[in-house]
Amino acid sequence: MASRTDPKKDVVVIGLGWTGSILAMELAQEGLDVLALERGDDRDTVPDFQYPGVIDELKYGIRFGFMQKPRKSTLSIRHGLNDTALPYRQLGSFLPGDGVGGAGIHWNGHTWRTQEVELRLRSYVEESFGADIIPEDMQIQDWGVTYDELEPHYDRFEKLLGVSGKAGNLNGVIQEGGNPFEAPRSSEYPNPPLANTYDAELFGEAARKLGLHPFPRPAGNASRAYTNEYGMQLAACNYCGFCERFGCLNYSKASPQTCVLGALKRMPNFSYKTNSEVLKIEKAADGKTATGVTYFDEKTGEEVFQPADLVLVCAYSLHNVHLLLLSEIGHPYDPVSGEGVVGRNYSYQMAGGTALYFKDKTFNPFIGTGTQGVSIDDYSISQIDFAKEGFIGGSYITGSHTGGRPIQQLSTPPGTPSWGQGWKEAASTWYGHKMGIGSHGSNMSYRDCYLDLDPTYKDQHGRPLMRMTFNWKPNDIKMTQFMKGKVEEIAQSMNPDIMASGYKSDGAQYDTRPYQTTHNVGGAVMGTDPKTSVINRYLQSWDCHNVFVMGASAYPQNTQYNPTGPLGALAYWAVDAIRNDYLKNPRPLM
Amino acid sequence: MTDLPGRPSRRGFLKGTAAGAALAAIAAPAATQAQPDQPPLEEYDPSYLTAVEYSFVMAACARLIPSEGDGPGALETRVPVFIDLQLAGDFGNAADWYMEGPHDPAANPLLGYQTPLTPAEIYRAAIPVFQDWCRKTHGMAFEELDAPTQDAALTALQKGEVALPAEQRDFFALLLQNTKEGYFADPIYGGNHGMQAWTYIGFPGARGAYTEWVSRFDQTYPLSAVSISGERA
Numbered sequence: 001m002a003s004r005t006d007p008k009k010d011v012v013v014i015g016l017g018w019t020g021s022i023l024a025m026e027l028a029q030e031g032l033d034v035l036a037l038e039r040g041d042d043r044d045t046v047p048d049f050q051y052p053g054v055i056d057e058l059k060y061g062i063r064f065g066f067m068q069k070p071r072k073s074t075l076s077i078r079h080g081l082n083d084t085a086l087p088y089r090q091l092g093s094f095l096p097g098d099g100v101g102g103a104g105i106h107w108n109g110h111t112w113r114t115q116e117v118e119l120r121l122r123s124y125v126e127e128s129f130g131a132d133i134i135p136e137d138m139q140i141q142d143w144g145v146t147y148d149e150l151e152p153h154y155d156r157f158e159k160l161l162g163v164s165g166k167a168g169n170l171n172g173v174i175q176e177g178g179n180p181f182e183a184p185r186s187s188e189y190p191n192p193p194l195a196n197t198y199d200a201e202l203f204g205e206a207a208r209k210l211g212l213h214p215f216p217r218p219a220g221n222a223s224r225a226y227t228n229e230y231g232m233q234l235a236a237c238n239y240c241g242f243c244e245r246f247g248c249l250n251y252s253k254a255s256p257q258t259c260v261l262g263a264l265k266r267m268p269n270f271s272y273k274t275n276s277e278v279l280k281i282e283k284a285a286d287g288k289t290a291t292g293v294t295y296f297d298e299k300t301g302e303e304v305f306q307p308a309d310l311v312l313v314c315a316y317s318l319h320n321v322h323l324l325l326l327s328e329i330g331h332p333y334d335p336v337s338g339e340g341v342v343g344r345n346y347s348y349q350m351a352g353g354t355a356l357y358f359k360d361k362t363f364n365p366f367i368g369t370g371t372q373g374v375s376i377d378d379y380s381i382s383q384i385d386f387a388k389e390g391f392i393g394g395s396y397i398t399g400s401h402t403g404g405r406p407i408q409q410l411s412t413p414p415g416t417p418s419w420g421q422g423w424k425e426a427a428s429t430w431y432g433h434k435m436g437i438g439s440h441g442s443n444m445s446y447r448d449c450y451l452d453l454d455p456t457y458k459d460q461h462g463r464p465l466m467r468m469t470f471n472w473k474p475n476d477i478k479m480t481q482f483m484k485g486k487v488e489e490i491a492q493s494m495n496p497d498i499m500a501s502g503y504k505s506d507g508a509q510y511d512t513r514p515y516q517t518t519h520n521v522g523g524a525v526m527g528t529d530p531k532t533s534v535i536n537r538y539l540q541s542w543d544c545h546n547v548f549v550m551g552a553s554a555y556p557q558n559t560q561y562n563p564t565g566p567l568g569a570l571a572y573w574a575v576d577a578i579r580n581d582y583l584k585n586p587r588p589l590m
Numbered sequence: 591m592t593d594l595p596g597r598p599s600r601r602g603f604l605k606g607t608a609a610g611a612a613l614a615a616i617a618a619p620a621a622t623q624a625q626p627d628q629p630p631l632e633e634y635d636p637s638y639l640t641a642v643e644y645s646f647v648m649a650a651c652a653r654l655i656p657s658e659g660d661g662p663g664a665l666e667t668r669v670p671v672f673i674d675l676q677l678a679g680d681f682g683n684a685a686d687w688y689m690e691g692p693h694d695p696a697a698n699p700l701l702g703y704q705t706p707l708t709p710a711e712i713y714r715a716a717i718p719v720f721q722d723w724c725r726k727t728h729g730m731a732f733e734e735l736d737a738p739t740q741d742a743a744l745t746a747l748q749k750g751e752v753a754l755p756a757e758q759r760d761f762f763a764l765l766l767q768n769t770k771e772g773y774f775a776d777p778i779y780g781g782n783h784g785m786q787a788w789t790y791i792g793f794p795g796a797r798g799a800y801t802e803w804v805s806r807f808d809q810t811y812p813l814s815a816v817s818i819s820g821e822r823a
Contacts, residue, residue, distance in 0.1 A: 052820075510700065
């Protein structure tokens with residue numbers, strides 16, 4: 001029971017990361033009284049990301065100083081329906097953010113758009129290849145929104161971030177040097193591409209010689225000084241090599257801090273509270289709307305009821321789903337009957353990579369950004385004949401590196417001992433002479449990959465942890481094996497002295513320990529049918545019409561790209577519907 | 591310096607200090623000024639480890655990243671100090687981790703860390719088990735074995751051939767991870783003394799600005815390493 005009730009707000013925002021900042025800004029501009037509740041600490045470039053303290057690999061890269069602390073918030077994981085889930089006690093496979101800015105401070109900056117066909121994946125597969133190629137347990141869906149509808153919002157999000165890149169398709173006209181397989185864009189990227197590092201340059205040359213179509217990977221790192229629509233200023237990136245897992249010391253990486261928060265904090269009708277974890281969204285007696293949220297105020301140790309007319313769920317995707325399950329908004333998914341929706345269609349990302357070691361090439365791996373690199377999209381979802389290849393999915397492939405931080409990023413060739421004189425000397429021999437080519441691929445959604453509440457383990461507030469049931473499936477393993485063949489063909493053409501590949505193979509089980517990617521998606525998916533989605537095409541809860549759920553929890557399956565681009569576009573798409581339609585007449589928009 | 595108990599041969603370490611001294615002699619004077627003199631490793635007063643545990647950690651680190659061959663070893667870079675300080679702090683105490691029961695320490699390793707023990711408790715529990723194994727198998731404590739036998743013993747530990755209780759099964763992985771962390775972390779954490787490990791592999795540390803170097807392909811970056819506290823290697 002709440003021990004305190006605070007004065008009512010027009011809007012309460014749960015979580016102050018990318019989507020929370022954007023929605024708060026847009027609705028504050030509308031004149032509404034907006035309060036954001038953030039469970040973690042406050043953070044800003046100064047003092048939290050300033051030089052030289054942030055250039056600390058151990059503190060931030062290895063001990064995860066900016067990430068969620070499992071002691072405060074975690075989930076349990078199991079591989080299958082008959083297994084017992086165990087807590088994700090220390091961070092490994094994925095690294096949810098914590099504090100103001102969320103994961104938006106420590107991401108790498110990859111800012112992609114989905115392909116047109118990815119947003120209507122089931123329809124595309126059925127129309128092009130026939131419904132019978134879809135495996136029985138695969139639950140892929142259309143998103144309920146089309147690329148054309150999202151395009152202006154992608155454009156706005158890229159301009160918010162000052163994305164550096166090169167268009168490949170401007171209004172249907174293919175552009176030299178860009179990605180010819182991307183969907184049509186209404187305008188060029190707001191900033192030119194970042195400079196290539198040597199490895200990216202070599203990869204691009206090799207790909208071009210093989211008849212492929214290399215282009216600069218779109219980067220949420222400014223290649224030059226830039227000011228966005230909110231008047232926020234970014235500085236030209238200096239390639240410090242400390243992007244992912246770190247806050248940017250140089251005001252170059254796009255983050256809620258560098259792109260939104262400075263302007264938002266100046267709005268008199270916006271306020272935010274940190275160390276304030278929302279425990280539950282409270283529903284009205286008839287269950288058709290939310291009345292506000294109950295949160296735990298760490299500073300006073302009180303549970304507080306915060307009434308609000310509009311509740312915006314903007315936490316990390318996994319926490320959005322957890323909160324909906326705890327608040328009993330929408331029916332929980334049951335993988336046996338196939339009924340219910342909350343927690344349904346959790347998916348992840350299938351990645352692999354090949355390391356190339358060159359005795360006589362010097363890469364200076366410590367010079368880099370999270371996202372510079374040269375990519376190809378020749379093996380993307382829209383370019384593969386699924387019927388012929390026997391899988392549904394695709395990847396983009398990149399020659400790049402994100403830094404040369406020695407604890408995490410030093411690698412030695414296969415056959416090197418893991419310790420002793422042999423390891424030590426190989427570490428020095430190869431540190432500056434290795435590059436990598438990565439495949440970043442899709443992961444489909446399946447009947448038995450889902451999220452629900454754990455029957456055993458509790459969090460610090462006594463609430464059940466969320467439970468993840470997830471494992472790799474043959475379709476996605478086949479996809480990544482296909483990519484292995486393609487990447488190795490390019491790698492071999494570059495004549496490395498030594499080559500080493502790491503891709504999931506038959507029988508691979510999900511390993512929660514090594515870092516893979518913080519691209520946990522689904523569980524509160526969007527759509528046009530309340531039987532298979534939690535939120536409608538405007539990201540509005542089917543059950544409580546004044547609850548909107550942002551973020552990658554909306555993706556019905558994962559795309560082949562990093563998830564931030566569509567997450568930003570969907571935030572602008574949803575807030576457009578809220579501003580121009582919902583506020584005038586609050587009701588279910590579908 | 592006094593001999594450590596159970597550590598009859600200190601040749602590896604002496605060789606290491608000589609190498610370290612030689613390196614310090616060619617380093618810029620600023621570096622020596624920025625870093626106050628530190629006690630020899632054998633005189634270091636551990637914060638968490640007991641003298642017996644510290645003696646083992648020194649000997650084990652000396653094999654995991656040995657002084658012989660090219661480049662500094664774990665002793666010249668003061669890795670044992672790093673490990674002791676880490677075990678005394680948040681890492682050793684699993685301060686950030688979810689440690690609520692029930693625990694299933696024998697669970698499928700793919701599900702990650704499931705022991706009820708903190709890293710510091712794992713070191714405390716596992717070192718005597720491994721020492722007993724060394725005495726039983728090789729007739730002496732780990733520190734007393736010759737280097738090839740020490741290597742064989744660590745290999746057995748790594749391969750799971752030393753019967754540790756499930757709660758301690760991550761011991762070798764932790765020891766190796768912490769040793770490499772101490773070798774490469776910023777010197778503010780007690781290891782990577784004089785940034786020797788960074789210098790050895792060619793990592794310039796906390797320079798954090800490379801705009802003019804990004805497009806200079808296939809050339810060796812010329813500047814030496816700097817640390818967070820402003821030392822220059």
